[in-house]
Amino acid sequence: MKLLLTTVALAVSVGTAAAQTADGEVRRIDKAQGKITLRHGEIKSLEMPPMTMVFRVQDPAMLERVAVGDKVKFDAAKIDGNYTVTAISKAN
Numbered sequence: 001m002k003l004l005l006t007t008v009a010l011a012v013s014v015g016t017a018a019a020q021t022a023d024g025e026v027r028r029i030d031k032a033q034g035k036i037t038l039r040h041g042e043i044k045s046l047e048m049p050p051m052t053m054v055f056r057v058q059d060p061a062m063l064e065r066v067a068v069g070d071k072v073k074f075d076a077a078k079i080d081g082n083y084t085v086t087a088i089s090k091a092n
Helices: 002-017 060-064
Strands: 020-030 035-040 051-057 071-079 082-090
Touching: 020 051, 035 071, 035 082, 051 060, 060 082
Parallel strands: 051 082
Antiparallel strands: 020 035, 020 071, 035 051, 071 082
């Protein structure tokens, strides 16, 4: 059991370490699919140039905090092969 918990903790920390805060603008929200389309700047940790793309969200409640057109700051990571927003907030 200890080995399993250690493995899970390591996997979580590795996924979190890959997250990087980026600036973006909400272009579309798909609550039914748990996805958000963001126009964003470069995300170096993901080797991703500026573009507009669809991300999964780690927590569907995140989609309630933003609206289309909002400028946002978000963290993204590649989780289980999917680009995923792990945190998002409106930019000041």
